[in-house]
Amino acid sequence: MDLSFLMPVYGFPAPIVSVYINVSRDAEDADHAIDVRWSKARDELAAQGADTQTLSALDTVIGRRRGPPGPCGQIAFAAHGEVTFDMLVSKPPQDYVIGVGPLPHPMPYLKHRGQHVPYVLAVVDSIGADITTVDAGGAHHESQVEGEEHPTHKPREGAEHHKQMQRAVEEQIKHNAERVAREIERFARTSHAEVIVIAGEVQVRGVVYDKLPEGLRGRAVKAEAGSRAAGADNTALHTEVGERLDEHAGEQVRAVVNAYERGRGNEERVTEGLAAVSYALQRGQVDTLLWSVASGGEDREVWIGPRPEQVALTEKELHDIGVAEPVRERADAALIRAATKTGANLVFVPEERTRFYEGIGALLRFADPTLPV
Structure with missing residues (x-):
């Protein structure tokens, strides 16, 4: 997260x-x-x-x-x-x-x-798109993109004199799709979207997908359900989006747990327990903070200083690094502040996947020979 x-x-x-x-x-x-x-x-x-x-x-x-x-x-x-x-x-x-x-x-x-996944959902047609953005904090934003309406419908007859009109229709659809793709890119970057779902008219969603920058296409999927038509029931689409997000979140947890298990026994790559993780956060070592889903944390306290990385189990430890007036705080609040301000991610891990000493572990960015084990 x-x-x-x-x-x-x-x-x-x-x-x-x-x-x-x-x-x-x-x-x-x-x-x-x-x-x-x-x-x-x-x-x-x-x-x-x-x-x-x-x-x-x-x-x-x-x-x-x-x-x-x-x-x-x-x-x-x-x-x-x-x-x-x-x-x-x-x-x-x-x-x-x-x-x-x-x-x-x-x-x-x-x-x-839980393991929230920021995403962008675009329901497209030949005219434009309805775009839903859910950012890293879970906040929703709704917007519409409207392109040119004419000409966007191909003539039914295939006579020679209609070929020019057909080409004009195809070019207008591409133009509208480019506009939609630009808006998807903008929202994806501002929301740090990890998944982009493109739904709606089959032909148009393929064109929009192709118009996305290469770096975003790897995060994009095409949904089978969904329509932009007035009064359309998009219940099936929302179910499909939920499944896609659950799959992505599950893959994230699997990747992090696998990395942790590979590094177990090597204190240069992983650490666990409140004391060791706090020590690693002090040094900006933590790449990913792993928190057991079953872990409470509300009854545990640590000492903190005014700087985000100043977190320790004892008042003396903070005095030793120059904190004049340490104060007590809940361990979860202190560790989340330190992780946020040092750029670490957070992943909640089900207890059945793996267990950490005191319910807390971390993947490390770099080795530190002074890290307690």
Whole structure:
């Protein structure tokens, strides 16, 4: 999982208020349910030490935006009367998960979301496309691309005098497909899409695929289902997209687990356990942080400093590297901050695939002879 979408949440002074709440509007009384849910969460946050100004700032964003139809969650962080992060996501908790501490607490959302795959879905026809983008954070964006409508339908008769018209139709379809491909490329790059799904008219989706840059075609697949026609039922398409994304996520986990198993016994390539992984994060060694799906982490604490990589199991260890006033924080929040700010990826690994000491492992970028084993 690419954690870069979390970059903006760090760098604000403590205490940080974290909210991950269900804001789905899939029932008649949804607005009332959201208000009741937030009221309860708000009271609990106040009891945990959240200040009035920060709670008032959250009042202005929680449940105030309408997300896509169906399940919807909202993640918000706030501090000192200011909302520092606000995102709607497709994976809500049952009710809410909240916290107040030195750092934002994104792990409840990340674990609930699982191995999310950012993607672009384009449903195309001869005129243009409906494009759905889901970025690394799970946020949705809908857009339309409309090309020239005439001429895009070939004449039924094949007489000689229609050949010129046929060529004009083919050229217009190609022109529209190029425009769609450019938009797909733009959204794929801004969202860091790992999968591109092209659905819709059979002939057109092939042309759009061919118009994509070579570097993106390796991530693109053509869906069998899907139509851009008005009133079309795209249930089968969404099922197919889900299957494609699950396959991709499964391949990612398999590749990471295989790499970890190959490196096991060689501390230059992998490490495991809270102490060793924290030490590796201090040195920017971690390429991929591996977290057991069954691992809790909420009851474990570490010591942190103001810099993201300053994380250790003991206060003395941070004193030894020059941190004047270490503070305690949840281990998951501290490790996610360090991984995000040092450019490490995160992969959740089912326990049946492999087990790590204390539920945490890491693939390393480079060797360090001082790494504890």
